[in-house]
Amino acid sequence: MTESWSPERQAAQNEQLQQVLERIRSKTENDTSSLAIFDLDGTLFDNRARTVYILREIADQFETRLPTLVEALDGFEDLSLIQYGVGATLDRLGVADPAECAFIQEQWAKRFFSDEYQRFDIPLPGAKSFVCKVHEAGATVIYLTGRDVNMLVGLTESLRMYGFPVGIVGTMMLTKKLFDEEDEVFKRNVGAYLKRLGEVVAIFENEPANSNLLKKAFPGAASFFVLTQHRPDAPALEGGIHKIRDFRIRR
């Protein structure tokens, strides 16, 4: 979170999120379909806790081999030290030895992109409640994620565990077929398919590149950019996209 948050901005967030629900309700009342697209990493979920858990596990397992990591995690309590990339995180933690870093990155990737660790992600404030409201209002909730199909089991488990609608009528999960496929290419290609399914009314993303391309693909949808973390080399966010801090609608 890099931008300041005022009561005015919260009021705007409340109103914009409410408008999405109202639009869905009115379409449902008229028997027309509506689709709401939610990204996962950095949008519905804060995945930094997954990385902390993994780094702790690696430090425990390879205690003698990784003394700097063990020391860095001793007393660790500041999630803001966890960066977008694990390399930058290790830098912030003071782990500098190239061989040590390479070994940690390899061990981290093996775990991070697997089924077993996604349950350590934490939903953003209000995320579960808002997605449930979107679903109850009658939209099809589409989870459109850069995670690949090999992570599907853990992904479903995590959503179900936290109470998100998943695997039931009015939900859809779209993962990448291949790990190596670029997220942006994947999200661009899926656009034509989504257009055939129905009207996209809302899009939630945390990557500026994805937000821009989905805004272009669905100009009639309300587009939201969640202020969490994103790629360091991201393009500027285009106009007409609402910035929100999380999914809370406060009275």
Ligand SMILES: [Mg+2]
């Ligand atoms: Mg994301």
